[in-house]
Amino acid sequence: MDMTKLQPRRIMGMSGVLIGVGITLVLPLYFLYSGPPPAWDVFTRELINLFVLVLFFIFFACFSHLIREADQASGWLASIVFGAGLLYVAIGLIATANETGVVYGSPGHLLDPTIDGPLADANILMHGSIKRLLTTVALLAGACAIKRTGILPSWAAMSAYTVALCNLLFVPALFFGHDVTRFYSAVGWGNSALVGSFFGYWTFATGFAALRPKSDAPIS
Known part of the structure; x- marks a missing residue:
């Protein structure tokens, strides 16, 4: 395989794997404390989130590039994947900035940035329905592109459909309050932590698949 074609695939693969690692590291930090977390906890998880979001951007850019490279007729799907992915990253960056701002605005660090203060209220849909809907759009387009181009194994498309459906089911959760202890709110x-993590673990699995040599690659 031409190295110029192999490089974006490798970068996508490494980004996907690192996203999964980052999500695995950051999730426990949200559940360490029953009350307001100390500043170090918030700053640590937001720092990890920043790197994860940058990796998501790289993943989406390389993924959409591979789609176009494999099939020009699927370019519209690549545009949807990248557009939804770019919005996903932008929303995540805004939410990260808001959560960090709550800590800066509370000198005694007596607020939980996920639930306390006006910035937390502004983040509810960013962490919930908005991200669930953008994830659904990105994965549905990505799954269709994988089926059409074969750039990833067929299980990557089927799992993308499954994760997209799970995310779609949680979009209406905005009608069910904002109690963080409830599964469906x-x-x-269940919304922001469990189902929200499925996207990252999908990129983790597909990242490994992208790093593996393609079985149909020509043998020199």
Whole structure:
């Protein structure tokens, strides 16, 4: 395989794997404390989130590039994947800035940035329904592109459809309050933590698949 074609695939693969690692590291930090977390906890998880979001951007850019490279007729799907992915990253960056701002605005660090203060209220849909909908759009387009181009194994498309459906089911959760201890609410643990992590673990699995040599690659 031409190295110029192999490089974006490798970068996508490494980005996907690192996203999964980052999500695995950051999730426990949200559940370490029953009350307001100390500043170090918030700053640590937001720093990890920043790197994860940058990796998501790289993943989406390389993924959409591979789609166009494999099939020009699927370029519209690549545009949807990259557009939804770019919005996903932008929303994530805004939410990260808001959560960090709550800590800066509370000198005694007596607020939990996920639930306390006006910035937390502004973040509810960002962590919930908005991200769930953007994830659904990106994965549905990505799954269709994988089926059409064969750039990843067929299981990557089927799992993308499954994760997209799970995310779509949580979009209406905005009608069910904002109790973080509930499974199905606008910012409940089932919404923002469990289902929200599926996207990252999908990129983790597909990242490994992208790093593996393609079975149909020509043998020199």
